[in-house]
Amino acid sequence: MLNFVDLYEGKELEPLVKPAVTKVQLVKYAGASGDFNPLHTDDEFAQSIGMPGVIAHGMLVMGFLGEYVNRLAGETAELTNFRMRFGAITRPGDQISCSGKITSLYEEEGQQFARLELSAEKAPGKVVGSGQASLRFF
Template sequence: MSFSELQSNISLPSFTKPAVSKEQLVQYAQASGDLNPLHTDDNFAKSIGLDGVIAHGMLIMGFLGQYVQEIAGTESVVHQFNMRFGAMTKPGDVITCGGFVKQLMEIDGQPAVALELFAEKAPGERVGTGSAVLVCSNPLN
């Protein structure tokens, strides 16, 4: 979808990641430095009342950030991006990102769009919601 196709209230194409795996959680823990055993040790997670490990919230934010960057493509830049965490993500959950165009606007004279975003593990079961603003990097196209 090109920047010029982004119109108010249109739904954005969805983006689905492969199922979250325990190996991915260990790799993310090492890469991020967040070594909380809640994300890597089932026995620890069970000792605090969970069924097992849960994904890092920031991993899910990374998925949503990747989605925003895919929407931005080469025609726009991400001006703002934020996310609120929702339900827990567990190994085996498949995360789908989506959203819609909330508003067309201008920033410093450049065309821009405000997006409302979500990440969910099942229809209606959101693990995160957010927003982003994309600014057209080449308004002549």
């Protein structure tokens, strides 16, 4: 959980390392999201279209970054803006590490905000998602 008074531009934030993605997780996410594209659940189908096997839903990775930002916000802030771009594919066995850095601190109408740069990597330098978020502090 972040406190505005402890933040500064360029501060690297404590990462969140997720357990390795599993095929069971992909099937459960398909059910939760309604995205039953066999690319995410059927290795044979995925291989038939040139993939090495099933791949994770991009929105699952976005969910990991969303979880990360909300954990950072805790009860001291709320998410006010969140954008993400997808990078490399995520496969079963990949362990995703979410990290962030403070890019700016500012005040607007008497409220304090922090802008964050976000990254989700499956290995150093292998970005599967990147984005930005803003937190409004209470």
